[in-house]
Amino acid sequence: MRLRLRHLLPILFLAGCASTTQVATRFTAEGVHPPQDTLLLVAHTPEGNIRETWELTCREIFSSSSLTILLSHQELPLWYEGGKERILDWAQDNDVQRILVVELTHLLIDAAAPPAAGNQLNPMDQTAGDTKPTWQVGIGGDLAKEDIPDALRQHGAELINAEGKPLWTGIATTHEASNSVAIAKSQCSALRKTLRDQNLIP
Numbered sequence: 001m002r003l004r005l006r007h008l009l010p011i012l013f014l015a016g017c018a019s020t021t022q023v024a025t026r027f028t029a030e031g032v033h034p035p036q037d038t039l040l041l042v043a044h045t046p047e048g049n050i051r052e053t054w055e056l057t058c059r060e061i062f063s064s065s066s067l068t069i070l071l072s073h074q075e076l077p078l079w080y081e082g083g084k085e086r087i088l089d090w091a092q093d094n095d096v097q098r099i100l101v102v103e104l105t106h107l108l109i110d111a112a113a114p115p116a117a118g119n120q121l122n123p124m125d126q127t128a129g130d131t132k133p134t135w136q137v138g139i140g141g142d143l144a145k146e147d148i149p150d151a152l153r154q155h156g157a158e159l160i161n162a163e164g165k166p167l168w169t170g171i172a173t174t175h176e177a178s179n180s181v182a183i184a185k186s187q188c189s190a191l192r193k194t195l196r197d198q199n200l201i202p
Contacts, residue, residue, distance in 0.1 A: 020175040021190035023157070027169040028198060033161075035067075035202040036097040042072040042079070042087065045104040053180045054104060058188035066202040070096065084164065091162040098201065102172070102187065103156040153183065157191055159200055168200055 039062060043054040055071040063069045072079055072087070075094075079086050091099055159168040172187045195201045 021186040022173045023170050023190045023194040024173070025168065025170045025194065025198075027166060029165070029167045033167050033200060035200060037066060037202065038068045038070060038096050038098065039201060040070045040072060040075065040087075040091060040096050040099045042099060042101040043104050044101055047104075048073070050104055050180055054102070054184040057181050057184035061185065061188040062192055062201070064202065088162060088164050095162075097162050098167075099160050099162070100191070100195075101158045101160065102191070155187065157187075159195060168195065168198065170194065 041055045041058055041062065043051040045051050045054075052073045055073055059069045059071060076082075076086060076090055079090075087099065091097070153174045155172050155174070157170050157172055158166055160166050172190060174183055174186050192201070
């Protein structure tokens with residue numbers, strides 16, 4: 001009995017770590033885009049604590065012997081003020097060719113109350129008080145309130161290169177409560193699998 005339990009524990013552990021996020025791909029760039037060995041993770045949110053928690057949690061999931069993970073809250077603490085161009089300038093200066101951006105601005109908002117119509121999922125150039133986004137992932141469209149079941153959280157995600165060209169965009173639908181660590185683990189496990197399946201990261 002003890003032997004069986006010892007073999008059963010790893011299975012139970014893996015089952016407990018299974019992602020509760022589904023990723024829907026909305027766009028994949030044509031052509032071949034070989035994986036690079038460095039990836040910058042960018043949590044798009046004005047909430048510094050949410051950004052730090054998400055990026056630190058996801059680093060452990062994306063890291064591997066063939067992929068070095070950099071975090072925007074460490075490399076560019078105030079990137080949010082500079083928007084897209086500040087991130088791209090930094091990436092080009094530091095020879096980082098892959099940037100994964102996930103929209104977390106509405107992480108603390110109940111998923112049953114999505115952003116108002118007209119807002120996109122990734123307004124990275126949006127300045128304080130400005131409600132018109134100038135950088136958005138290529139997904140488009142808003143979800144009607146009745147289309148989003150309770151306890152679902154949807155976040156736009158985009159993989160771009162250092163020139164700002166989107167290589168992949170999608171939406172991560174997470175079946176998690178409001179625990180930011182649980183959401184990050186679930187999202188990044190699913191995103192990593194999706195991007196690896198498409199040979200966009202090693």
